[in-house]
Amino acid sequence: MSGRRVLGLCAVLTCLGLVAGCGTGGDTGKPAGPSAVPLVSTGELPAAEPGEVHLFGINDLHGNLQPPEGSNGKVGAYTAGGAAYLAAHLAQLKAAYPDSAVLAAGDNIGASPLLSSLFHDEPTIDFMNSLGVAASAVGNHEFDHGVAELRRIQQGGCAADGCTPGQPFTGAAFPYLAANVTDADGQLPPGLRPWTLLVVGGHKIGVVGTVTPDTEHIVMPDGIRGYHFGDETAAIDKYVPEMKQAGAETVVALLHDGGSQQGGGTVDYNGCAGISPNVKALADKTDGAVSVLFTAHSHQAYNCTLSGKVVTQAASFGRLITDVTLRFHDGKVDAHAVNRVVTRDITPAPAAAQLVDYYAGQSKPRAERVIGSATGALPADPAPAGDSPLGDVIADSMLDAMANTRAVAAFMNPGGVRAGLTGGDITYAQAYTVQPFGNQVVAVALTGQQILNLLEQQWDNVSKPAVLSVAGITYAYSDSAPKGHKVIGDSVRIAGQPLNPTVSYRVSTNNFLAAGGDGFSVFTQGADTQVGPIDLDALETYLRAHTALAPPQSRIEKK
Known part of the structure; x- marks a missing residue:
C-alpha cells in the first residue's frame, strides 16, 4: 500500500431496525427490552475444534x-x-x-x-x-x-x-x-x-x-x-x-x-x-x-x-x-x-x-460546505400517491437545469433518491448522499402520447411498481384500474395545460432513465436529446437559488 493510501495503511433500504437475535454462539449481553433477544458478537468465542x-x-x-x-x-x-x-x-x-x-x-x-x-x-x-x-x-x-x-x-x-x-x-x-x-x-x-x-x-x-x-x-x-x-x-x-x-x-x-x-x-x-x-x-x-x-x-x-x-x-x-x-x-x-x-x-x-x-x-472542506436550506424535512420516502417530496425537488432542479432547452416537465426515479433531508441547512455531503451516482441531466422530446405511455410504465417495472417524482406535470391515477389504463387521461396537465397526445414536449430526466433504466423504455423513443449538467450540480444550483426551500406538495393524485 502506497504512502498516499493512508501512510502505508499498516495493516435505504429496508428493515434497518432489525432486533438483535440470540443465535448459537458468542457473548450474551443484557437484552435491550422485554421483547429483545440477547446480543451475539465476538466476545467469549468458543474454542476451535481440530480441523x-x-x-x-x-x-x-x-x-x-x-x-x-x-x-x-x-x-x-x-x-x-x-x-x-x-x-x-x-x-x-x-x-x-x-x-x-x-x-x-x-x-x-x-x-x-x-x-x-x-x-x-x-x-x-x-x-x-x-x-x-x-x-x-x-x-x-x-x-x-x-x-x-x-x-x-x-x-x-x-x-x-x-x-x-x-x-x-x-x-x-x-x-x-x-x-x-x-x-x-x-x-x-x-x-x-x-x-x-x-x-x-x-x-x-x-x-x-x-x-x-x-x-x-x-x-x-x-x-x-x-x-x-x-x-x-x-x-x-x-x-x-x-x-x-x-x-x-x-x-x-x-x-x-x-x-x-x-x-x-x-x-x-x-x-x-x-x-x-x-x-x-x-x-x-x-x-x-x-x-x-x-x-x-x-x-x-x-x-x-x-x-x-x-x-x-x-x-x-x-x-x-x-x-x-x-x-x-x-x-x-x-x-x-x-x-x-x-x-x-x-x-x-x-x-x-x-x-x-x-x-x-481530504473530503471535509467540500463535505461541510452549506449549499442551501429547507424549512422542513424533505423525505425520500414516498407520499401516499407514490412520489416523494425530495424526489419532486430533484425533478424541479432537473427542470430548471434544462430550462434553456425549453423543457416543460421532468421525471426522477425513486431508486435514485438514496436518502432524505431533515430540514435546516443542507451541506454538500448531505446532497451527495442523496444523489451519489453522478448521472447526467438530459432533455428529450416526447409526444404527449409517449408521455402517457411512460406514465403507464410505472406499473410495468420489472423490479416493482416505481412511481416517478415529477415537476411541471400533474395527473391522477386509479390504482385499481388494469395495467395500461391506470392514468386518468384527462387529468394530465403539463406546463399548466391539458396534455395533447399529438404535441411534442421537451422533458428533462437523468441519463439513467433516458437510456431506459428501471424499465422505462419509452424514454429511448425520445428525439433530439440534449445534455445538461451532472445531477448533483443541478441540485446544488437549484438549492442555492431557492433558499429556505419549502417541502413541495405532491403533484400526483391517487384515486
Whole structure:
C-alpha cells in the first residue's frame, strides 16, 4: 500500500431496525427490552475444534467506512457498524480462528457516502484489501459506472478525472466473481472470474459468485450494454464440476441476491422465520455440492438451513458479520453459521481508523460546505400517491437545469433518491448522499402520447411498481384500474395545460432513465436529446437559488 493510501495503511433500504437475535454462539449481553433477544458478537468465542475452518461473510457495505448514523447504524437496539469496528471484530475472529477467510457478497461499493464515493470508492477497496478479503461476488452497484470502471476497480489505475489524492490506485487485491455475467460469446467482463479456489486450514474450498439478474434493469444500460445477467443457480451449477476437478472439497456460493424473513414482531437476525420463497428457491435449485450460500442485496439478516445448505445474509453497511464454521470429515463437510453484531464497544482497529480519518480530512472542506436550506424535512420516502417530496425537488432542479432547452416537465426515479433531508441547512455531503451516482441531466422530446405511455410504465417495472417524482406535470391515477389504463387521461396537465397526445414536449430526466433504466423504455423513443449538467450540480444550483426551500406538495393524485 502506497504512502498516499493512508501512510502505508499498516495493516435505504429496508428493515434497518432489525432486533438483535440470540443465535448459537458468542457473548450474551443484557437484552435491550422485554421483547429483545440477547446480543451475539465476538466476545467469549468458543474454542476451535481440530480441523475447523471459518468463513467470515459481509455484504452490501456500500462504502460505509464511517459509522453509519440513525437506523442505518442499528441492529435492533444495538449500535453497529463502522470500518474501524468491523476490522476490530474481524481481528478478534481471526485470532480465535486462524484457519479462516473473509468473503464478501457484493455491493461493497456504489451508492456510497461522500468519504468513499468522492474518491471513486477507492478508499473502500483499500479498506477491504486491508481486511484480507479473499473473494467477492459482484453486486449490481459494482456496475453503476459500467464494465470499464469495474475493470479499473479490479485491476487498478487512475480514474478518468485523474489520480486524487496522490499515487495511482492499485485495485482490488481479491478477485471479483461474476459467473452469471456474460457477453454474446459467453465471456465474462474483462478482469473478472466466475470462481476461485481457496486453501484454508489445508482444505480446498471452491468459491463462486453471482449477481441478481435484475441488474440489467437497475444500472445504467449503456455501461453494461452487450452483457447478459443469467440465472444464478444455473451459473453456479455450471462451474461446480470445474471446482471439484480442481480439488474443491466443498463449494461456497456468494450470491448478490436475497430475500427477508416475514411476519411481525421481533426479528431475530439469526432466525429464518417465514423466509421469502426466492431464498428457498436459491437453495433448492443449487447443486448439492454447495454447502453454504452467502446472500445479499436485500439488506436483510437471516440464518437458515435450507435443502441441507446454510443460507445467510448479514444485513448491510458492515453492521453484521456472518461467521460460518466448516468441519470436514469422511469426505463430507458440516456447515454451521451465526451472525455476529459489529458493536462499537470495543477498541477500533488503528489502521482502519487511520484510513477513515485520512479520507475524512481530504473530503471535509467540500463535505461541510452549506449549499442551501429547507424549512422542513424533505423525505425520500414516498407520499401516499407514490412520489416523494425530495424526489419532486430533484425533478424541479432537473427542470430548471434544462430550462434553456425549453423543457416543460421532468421525471426522477425513486431508486435514485438514496436518502432524505431533515430540514435546516443542507451541506454538500448531505446532497451527495442523496444523489451519489453522478448521472447526467438530459432533455428529450416526447409526444404527449409517449408521455402517457411512460406514465403507464410505472406499473410495468420489472423490479416493482416505481412511481416517478415529477415537476411541471400533474395527473391522477386509479390504482385499481388494469395495467395500461391506470392514468386518468384527462387529468394530465403539463406546463399548466391539458396534455395533447399529438404535441411534442421537451422533458428533462437523468441519463439513467433516458437510456431506459428501471424499465422505462419509452424514454429511448425520445428525439433530439440534449445534455445538461451532472445531477448533483443541478441540485446544488437549484438549492442555492431557492433558499429556505419549502417541502413541495405532491403533484400526483391517487384515486
